[in-house]
Structure formats: structure tokens, C-alpha cells
Amino acid sequence: MDLQRRRLLAAGAGAALAGASFATYVLAQPAEQVIRISARKFVFLPGEVTLKKSVPVVLEFMALDVVMGFSAPDFKVRADLIPGQIARVRLLPQTIGSFEYLCDIFCGDGHEGMSGKIHVVA
């Protein structure tokens, strides 16, 4: 292998390395924040969640006893929460403030108190 060819290969390897670095950089982007919330008669745990404005988040729900619902009307998202299944809801909070969420599937005496708060901070 002559010198010229070695230089070309080195340059190519560098470029490949740069590409790999870029790929690594992309993969290393902060992943969506995942917040796990459990739902059981008649509470969400945690009942209050704090999110950062403009930072995407995945709320991951697990119903522990009966079918329930998660609804956050201000974010226009909802999900059925089926025991034994994980339900995921993606949010991109854009407005600072406190917003209510609730169970929107009637689940028994105490259902009406089953709610929580999403706080969005700067």
C-alpha cells in the first residue's frame, strides 16, 4: 500500500469515525423522560407530577386492580388503563402551570376523588 493510498484510507476511517461519533451523539440525545404512575382504587401514585416546559415525557401507567382511565383534558390526551397492561401517553408540555388529570372511567365509590396534578415548570 503506497503512502497516498494509506492517507486516503486514514481519511476514510476518520470520516467513518466521525459518522459513528455523530450516530453516537444522536443516540445519546436525552431520551424522553419516563414517569411511571400506578393507578388503583382510588388513587394515582404519584398524585402529582412535575414536568419541564418543552421537554417531552412519557407517562407510563399500570392499573393495579380494575379498569380505569387517565385523562388530562388540558393536554388533550387520555388512555384506558387495563390491569396487566402498560399504557403510555406522550406529552410535550408547552405551558407553565398546574393542570388536573383524572380517572375518566367510573371505577367505584371513590372514583370522583381520583385525580392528580401535572405541574409544568420552566
Next chain:
Amino acid sequence: MHAIDRRNFLKLTGLGGAVFVSGLGGCSTMGANMAQQDFFFVQLSDTHWGFNGPVVNPDAKGTLPKAVAAVNALEMQPDFIMFTGDLTHTTDDPRERRRRLAEFKQIVGTLKNPNVRFMPGEHDAALDNGQAWMEYFGQTHYSFDHKGVHFVVVDNVSDPAARIGDAQLSWLKGDLDKQDKDARIVVFTHRPLFDLYPQWDWATRDGAQAMALLMPYRNVTVFYGHIHQENHHMTGHIAHHSAKSLIFPLPAPGAAPKREPIRWDLAEPYRGLGFRRVDAKAQQAQYAITEFPVKKA
């Protein structure tokens, strides 16, 4: 959609408020062939028989009988009496649910007027899709005609997810198809058919579909319960009027950090509770609402 300006809608009279419903697209006179006569009905709602919470109602067992006595004591008896849901307070125990429904039925059986109609609320029906309720009161959705007005009872509670459902929406469409576009139509529901305050579950998941079916009809009024207070709202030309409860009042939409019952007022027992008389005038698509307390001061 917007709330009604009370100054334009309310004329306070006598024991309570009389609401003169307007904004009905100028169709205040109807065809002469619709067998219309003046009449009135009484609406009672959200009696929650079986509720136990002395802080919000220390007379939970006495309030419904007092309301029945108050209706029986009206100077004139209504053409019919309508209960718009949550007859009983919910329980996870199916036997207890039936016991409460049976007790409720026994108490309202002492109404002088035998023409009483019922519909369920989510407390009665959501945990068993209306099964127990139907054993005592029959169908959860139906329609009937009375003196030129077509009444439609829409069940938005037997599905615990607060959906009317495709099957019932299809029935509703078929029922409305038989009506003239100028027909006088009154809808009874438990939950609001519009998004009053979804943050407190004061909505119907597919209520917009029902409203779309009702919109072509020029004289439609909706009476509902669920929110334990008076609320008056317009969706286009369609007026929605919610009724007070007969167990405890709830805060105005979003007016409190949580949707929790308002505590019993020792200085003014039964405050915020009551029932209403609704007067229908022949040849007019107007309803005068008069609120009555459970007990006179």
C-alpha cells in the same frame, strides 16, 4: 358554545328562579297541528339514596322523603315527574345496589302523581352497565310524546367510560328522523352533552355526536343532572339546563381545587339542594324553570 348571560335569561321570582329560555332561532311558534297544550313537569335529580356523609348532609335519609313531600304539596300536580339519574349512591356490592334501588323506588312510590319517569346516573349504572337499574326501572334510553313535545331520554352513564355508544346514537338518529325539523324536542340526560368541565369529568365522551344529530332541529332543549347545581349553557341554538341535587351541592365548574361536595351549612340547612318545575307553553318553544328548595325557610 357559550354560557348564557344570566341577566338576559333569569327573572327571579317567588321561591326560586324562573328561567325564560330564549335564543331558539326565532321559532317561537309551532305548527297548529301538533296537539300542543300548556303543561308542566317536575325534574328531580341526583338523590344518591344510600349516601352516607354527615359533614355534607346529616339528613341523607331524610332529604329524599322531604323532596317527595314537597312535590306532593305543590298546589297543582305536574303532568309528570322526571328523575334525571343518580337515584342511588354507588356501591361495589351488587346486593346493596339492588337494596338501594328498591328503597328508592319504595320512597318515590309515595309520590301522589303516579306518572313518574326515570333514567340512570353513573352511580346507579356504571359498575354493571345498568343491569340492576333495568331490573327496577326498565330501559335506560327511550322516548315519549306529551302534549306536542317529543321527549328523548339519552343514557350516557351505563358505559363507565361515559359514552352514549354507537348503538344508542343510531337509535337516537332513527328516533329524531321521525320528527319534523320544527318539532319541539326535550332531551333528558344525566351528564352534560357538551364539555362543561372535563377536568372534573363533566362531559360525555361522544356527546358531540349526539349534539350533531340534534343540531338540525330548531327547537331543542336539554335538561340534565350530574353536576349538582344549576348551570345554563347554549350550544348554538340548543339550551342546556342542569338541575340541583337532592343530597349535596358541588362547586361551580373549576371554582374549587377539587370536585368535592360543599359542606352542610348549619345556618342554612339544605342550602343548594332542590328540585324544579318546568312549564311548557303551547305554541311556544319556551320553558319557564322555577326552582324549589327541599324545605321552605
